Amino acid sequence: MKKTTLALAIAVASLTATAANAGYEDNSFYIGGRVGWTEMYKLDAKKVRISEDFGISTTDRSNVGGGAFLGFQANPYLAFELGYDWLGSAKYKRSSNTAGKTYDEGHSKVSAQGVSLTGKLSYPLSFITDDLDVYARAGGMVTIAKWKNGGKAKEIVGKGGTKTDLSPVYALGLDYRFADDLSTRLEYQYVNHIHTKTNASPDAGLLTLGITYRLGSPAVPAPVEIKTQERVYDLNADVLFAYAKADLKEKGRQELDRLLQDLVKLSPTQTAIVVIGHTDRIGSENYNQKLSEQRAHSVMRYLVSKGVPSDIISARGVGKSQPVTGSECNSRRGADLKACLAPDRRVQIEVKARNLQEVQVTRDTTH
Numbered sequence: 001m002k003k004t005t006l007a008l009a010i011a012v013a014s015l016t017a018t019a020a021n022a023g024y025e026d027n028s029f030y031i032g033g034r035v036g037w038t039e040m041y042k043l044d045a046k047k048v049r050i051s052e053d054f055g056i057s058t059t060d061r062s063n064v065g066g067g068a069f070l071g072f073q074a075n076p077y078l079a080f081e082l083g084y085d086w087l088g089s090a091k092y093k094r095s096s097n098t099a100g101k102t103y104d105e106g107h108s109k110v111s112a113q114g115v116s117l118t119g120k121l122s123y124p125l126s127f128i129t130d131d132l133d134v135y136a137r138a139g140g141m142v143t144i145a146k147w148k149n150g151g152k153a154k155e156i157v158g159k160g161g162t163k164t165d166l167s168p169v170y171a172l173g174l175d176y177r178f179a180d181d182l183s184t185r186l187e188y189q190y191v192n193h194i195h196t197k198t199n200a201s202p203d204a205g206l207l208t209l210g211i212t213y214r215l216g217s218p219a220v221p222a223p224v225e226i227k228t229q230e231r232v233y234d235l236n237a238d239v240l241f242a243y244a245k246a247d248l249k250e251k252g253r254q255e256l257d258r259l260l261q262d263l264v265k266l267s268p269t270q271t272a273i274v275v276i277g278h279t280d281r282i283g284s285e286n287y288n289q290k291l292s293e294q295r296a297h298s299v300m301r302y303l304v305s306k307g308v309p310s311d312i313i314s315a316r317g318v319g320k321s322q323p324v325t326g327s328e329c330n331s332r333r334g335a336d337l338k339a340c341l342a343p344d345r346r347v348q349i350e351v352k353a354r355n356l357q358e359v360q361v362t363r364d365t366t367h
Contacts, residue, residue: 024079024214025286030071034187034210038065038088040110040194041203061090065206071120073214076287079120081137087112087191087204108149108160112194112204116141116169127334130282131178137171137189145196165195180285181214233259233349237277237295240347246294248302256299259349260306273308275300276348277317280341285319292317299347320344 040061067085074080089111118139125132148160173187191204240252248256277292277299293316300315329340 024073024076024284025290026073026075028073028286029215030073030079030212031069031215032071032185032210032212033066033068034185034208035064035066036206036208038063038086038204038206040088040090040112041205042201060092061088063088065204066208071212077122079122081116081118081120083116083118085114085116085141085189085191085206087114087143087194087206090202108147110145110147110196110202112143112145112191112202114141114143114167114169114191114194118169118171122175126282129176129333130337131176133175135173135175135185137169137173139169141167141169141191143167143191143194145194147196163196167194168192175212177284183212183214185210185212231351233351235299235347235349236342237279237345237347238342240299241295244291246291246298248298253302256302257306260303260308271312272352273303273313274350274352275303275313275315276350277315278322278344278346278348279320280325280338280344281320281323282338282341283320289317289319292319295347299349 065086065088067083069081069083071079071081089109092108116139118137120135120137122133122135124130125134143165145163145165146160147163169189169191171187171189173185175183175185177183187208187210189206189208191206193201194204195201235255239255240248242249275296277294277296279288279292281288296315296317300313303313304310323341323344325341325344329337332340
């Protein structure tokens with residue numbers, strides 16, 4: 001190995017810049033459900049009273065709520081969700097006051113449900129754990145409110161009715177990933193102004209615990225087995241790329257220029273060059289696989305632009321499947337964990353003695 005190549009292998013040996021804990025695959029779908037406790041607010045007696053002598057004496061406005069949702073993950077930080085929620089109900093015991101005496105006049109009940117469309121913004125809490133995000137949702141909900149009256153209230157204002165309207169909805173929550181395709185979320189959702197056919201326009205608060213399943217996670221293809229290894233150059237991703245990016249930095253291009261002194265001398269009919277991207281274990285399998293592929297192809301394109309024959313070079317990514325740190329970083333967290341995992345973040349350039357036909361088979365398999 002030439003002196004310049006040795007300098008490159010040492011200076012460039014810790015790659016794949018922090019595969020950010022953003023962890024979810026772009027342009028993917030997920031489904032989920034949630035259940036919890038709901039309560040209706042702003043249902044005081046003044047707003048729902050029929051008359052001065054015919055009003056509410058007690059209310060029961062807390063019960064079980066929940067729903068289901070379908071989401072689209074646009075990128076690691078932005079998603080859109082279509083959801084259905086049962087927002088609960090509130091019960092009233094109505095009474096009248098005649099000649100100083102109070103009479104029980106029956107019960108009334110209001111219930112609500114809705115279909116919502118919201119945008120969801122997430123932010124990783126890597127200082128706590130790499131699998132925890134905080135998120136916020138906001139959007140609109142088509143609410144369906146039903147009102148039923150009993151006793152004398154039914155005689156005065158009717159037996160009830162249904163009202164459909166559009167209400168704003170907001171939510172704040174925590175999302176914890178315990179597997180690549182499964183996560184759990186703790187969320188508080190608030191629906192504002194659920195319109196009814198009475199004077200009341202209640203709000204609904206819903207505290208839930210839910211579970212999310214990611215759909216269509218593509219299987220990572222098995223890497224092509226390559227034989228007859230001659231030389232392997234390990235390059236540090238933190239030198240080649242910016243944080244969680246796949247575009248070469250100026251310093252990275254300079255380091256590759258040193259390596260080119262050896263690579264451009266190889267014979268197209270006798271040699272194959274394979275660029276392999278590796279990441280650390282931070283983030284999901286799908287995210288790391290994609291990042292490793294993008295970085296490997298960035299290095300390959302640069303080498304070709306500098307004179308390496310395109311017929312002898314190929315690129316592939318293996319994500320976080322081939323770490324070199326083992327278990328030595330298991331007790332680390334946050335910045336200490338990322339620093340400890342630096343040897344896992346790398347790009348390898350393998351130079352192999354093979355014929356042109358074998359090189360072409362490898363390229364067809366890995367692209």
